Amino acid sequence: MSVLTKDAASPAKDWKVTMNPDDLYKNPMDIAWTFKYLMSGDKVEDLYKRAKQNQWDSDDLLPWDTQVDPSKPLINDRSDIYHQMPFFKKLSKSQQETFTAHSTAQLLSQFLHGEQGALMTAACVTHSVPDATAKLYAATQTMDEARHVEVYAKYCEKIAIVYPMSLWLKALIDATLKSDRYEKVMIGMNMIVEGLALGAFNNMYRTTQCDLLKKLTFNVMRDESRHVSFGHAYLGPVIAKLKEDEVEDLADFAFQAVSILTHGGTAGTLASQIDPGFLAVLDNSGIDHKDFFKGLQEAQEAGITQELPPGQIHSVKDLMMPALARVGLLTPTVRKKYEEAGIPVFDDPRVLQAMEGGDPVAA
Numbered sequence: 001m002s003v004l005t006k007d008a009a010s011p012a013k014d015w016k017v018t019m020n021p022d023d024l025y026k027n028p029m030d031i032a033w034t035f036k037y038l039m040s041g042d043k044v045e046d047l048y049k050r051a052k053q054n055q056w057d058s059d060d061l062l063p064w065d066t067q068v069d070p071s072k073p074l075i076n077d078r079s080d081i082y083h084q085m086p087f088f089k090k091l092s093k094s095q096q097e098t099f100t101a102h103s104t105a106q107l108l109s110q111f112l113h114g115e116q117g118a119l120m121t122a123a124c125v126t127h128s129v130p131d132a133t134a135k136l137y138a139a140t141q142t143m144d145e146a147r148h149v150e151v152y153a154k155y156c157e158k159i160a161i162v163y164p165m166s167l168w169l170k171a172l173i174d175a176t177l178k179s180d181r182y183e184k185v186m187i188g189m190n191m192i193v194e195g196l197a198l199g200a201f202n203n204m205y206r207t208t209q210c211d212l213l214k215k216l217t218f219n220v221m222r223d224e225s226r227h228v229s230f231g232h233a234y235l236g237p238v239i240a241k242l243k244e245d246e247v248e249d250l251a252d253f254a255f256q257a258v259s260i261l262t263h264g265g266t267a268g269t270l271a272s273q274i275d276p277g278f279l280a281v282l283d284n285s286g287i288d289h290k291d292f293f294k295g296l297q298e299a300q301e302a303g304i305t306q307e308l309p310p311g312q313i314h315s316v317k318d319l320m321m322p323a324l325a326r327v328g329l330l331t332p333t334v335r336k337k338y339e340e341a342g343i344p345v346f347d348d349p350r351v352l353q354a355m356e357g358g359d360p361v362a363a
């Protein structure tokens, strides 16, 4: 994998993308027809109506003529562990700014790639979910995700760089798309990946200095809050009717997916050291890999950690885990697995509920 770059002035067709054999696979999902077309009259139908009413066209809504300087940091957040490292503070101001600009570009690239994953999972749910209202809702989500791919691709064109998809994010979405039941696709996407995304979007919304990125993120977040609600409104009652062994199978799938996320790549973990995109960020900032990771290790040994400023959201603690807990996917059996894996379990749904209420920044 390599970093995709282009001259900001050159046409989009100049982008070069090479297909990797790992990016082509089959999924074992059943496809379900239904001939009961009556709408459900429940929360899923409400979500479908909200989705219809809240469609938007980025061409009309977003100020695409905003000038974006790709060499300048797009965010003013310095709370991550990298900016706390004594090693980092010794770098020149221009090197620090370059790192911040490129690491933000790397994050935006993950938004873009993740949205493509969401587009495919939503299409997958559309054809495999047996309920008519859920099918229609999933179709609206598919359109939402297409719009999200469009806006992030367009924004990445403005900053003239796309970093490769992080290995852990690819692994997480691949595991979701390769699963054998639509319930697992919804767990992987509508609860885990979208919980993660909603938190990351909220933090980007609060910290970016770019007017275009702020408006873009706000509108994407409004859609995402519906997608997370769908996971709860539809899957909750479905799971409640399943046999115990089927619930355990889903709970174990959720555990495996969370493990990929928590042990595979959050910032500052070992995975960053082998993530080609992150290494490319260091290269583009003129920072030696060994020096950087030595500095990171020293910072961690000195007890320096990432503290989220007020208003920012912890995706796993505030969104993802509570979403799994409230549909019954933190069973006693699987709670032991989380404990053995050293993954803390959280089940306070307040932040999640506030963000689902239609105002994604209410939390």
Ligand SMILES: [Fe+2]
Pocket (backbone or CB within 6 Å): 115, 118, 144, 145, 148, 224
């Ligand atoms: Fe999305």
Ligand SMILES: [Fe+2]
Pocket (backbone or CB within 6 Å): 118, 145, 194, 223, 224, 227
């Ligand atoms: Fe989504």
